[in-house]
Amino acid sequence: MENTSLAHHLLLAGLLFVLGLTGVLIRRNLLVVYMCLELMLAAATLALVAFSRFNRTMDGAVLVFFVITVAAAEVAVGLALIVALFRKRGTVQSDALTTLRD
Amino acid sequence: MPDGLFIFFAALTLGAALLLVLSRNAVTSAMGMILALVGVAAEFFLLDAYFLGVLQVLVYAGAVMVLFLFIIMLLDTEDAQGAYPWKTAALGLATFFLLAAGVLWLFHWSGAVSAVKAGATPPELSANPAEFVTAAKAFGRLLYTKYLLPLEIAGFLLLVALVGVVSLSKDNPENKA
Numbered sequence: 001m002e003n004t005s006l007a008h009h010l011l012l013a014g015l016l017f018v019l020g021l022t023g024v025l026i027r028r029n030l031l032v033v034y035m036c037l038e039l040m041l042a043a044a045t046l047a048l049v050a051f052s053r054f055n056r057t058m059d060g061a062v063l064v065f066f067v068i069t070v071a072a073a074e075v076a077v078g079l080a081l082i083v084a085l086f087r088k089r090g091t092v093q094s095d096a097l098t099t100l101r102d
Numbered sequence: 103m104p105d106g107l108f109i110f111f112a113a114l115t116l117g118a119a120l121l122l123v124l125s126r127n128a129v130t131s132a133m134g135m136i137l138a139l140v141g142v143a144a145e146f147f148l149l150d151a152y153f154l155g156v157l158q159v160l161v162y163a164g165a166v167m168v169l170f171l172f173i174i175m176l177l178d179t180e181d182a183q184g185a186y187p188w189k190t191a192a193l194g195l196a197t198f199f200l201l202a203a204g205v206l207w208l209f210h211w212s213g214a215v216s217a218v219k220a221g222a223t224p225p226e227l228s229a230n231p232a233e234f235v236t237a238a239k240a241f242g243r244l245l246y247t248k249y250l251l252p253l254e255i256a257g258f259l260l261l262v263a264l265v266g267v268v269s270l271s272k273d274n275p276e277n278k279a
Contacts, residue, residue: 004104004148007209012112012145014205016119016138018198023123026186026194031128031174035135039119042142042162045154053149061151062244068154068161069256073263075166079173080270086177 009050016043030082030092034075041071108148115141128174132167139163153238 020043023036045064052060086092118141121134139162146155186194245253 004108008104008108008112009145009149011205011209012115014209015116015202016142018201018205019116019119019123021201022194022198025197026190027123029128029131031170031177032122032131035122035131035170038162038166039122039135039138042139042158045158046142046145049146049149049151049154053151058240058244061154062241062249064151064154065157065241065245066249066252066256068157070259072161072166073260075169076267077263077270079169080267083173083177084270092177 006050006054010047013043013047013050016040016046028093028095030085030094033094034078034082038071038075041067105148108145111141111144111148115145129171132171132174135170136163136167139167153241 017040020036020039023039024033027033027036045067048060048064048067052058052064082092085097089097091097115138118134118137122131122138125131125134139158143155143158143163146152146158
């Protein structure tokens with residue numbers, strides 16, 4: 001850890017976030033889109049932990065604790081919604097779900 | 103140059119995230135996601151946040167991703183065939199390279215971050231020592247004093263999510279029509 005600066009961690013977090021955002025934009029499978037959303041959350045938590053460590057406080061780390069809690073609840077509800085959608089429409093490809101657009 | 107372990111886990115995380123975004127098979131995507139989350143957990147360890155690293159592996163890479171894999175295999179969705187439409191591919195590439203260039207510039211060359219705070223090495227922490235037990239203790243103390251109300255709200259949120267999922271996944275006879 002001697003030569004790893006805050007900027008390195010933020011760089012990694014930023015690149016992870018960009019990858020997640022790209023996935024949300026280009027993927028059509030709702031489950032994969034959802035995983036990319038989770039990746040963006042993980043990138044944000046990495047930035048929070050890095051700031052927390054370099055500022056010598058625990059507050060950012062505690063915020064990450066809450067982010068993980070909320071993300072777990074969110075995943076449960078979101079996956080239940082996707083399963084309900086699949087039951088009703090028989091697909092989870094987002095380009096097949098255009099009822100509101102057409 | 104940053105630490106060797108940092109570089110290794112950063113490369114692992116980014117490669118796994120790339121696998122998640124690009125793989126045509128949803129199960130392969132989930133495997134990439136697990137690997138990426140484990141990589142993020144390793145970065146937490148390198149940042150001395152041992153409790154959060156363990157939590158990340160247990161909750162995210164463990165419970166949440168098992169749920170994902172379960173649903174992926176339950177729904178058994180067909181993989182999309184053929185190449186991406188050129189519009190989608192162009193949008194994805196443009197988004198990625200524009201934003202990645204922005205991130206690189208902001209955090210690497212603009213010098214904004216190192217000018218703000220502790221450009222070189224993290225100060226050795228006396229208030230956050232390396233022992234795992236002490237770190238978890240610090241969490242407990244903060245959660246039950248300064249962050250008591252958010253903790254209660256998070257617990258209530260989990261209850262609401264539980265009830266919501268049960269009512270969502272219940273077989274509704276009105277939908278059978």
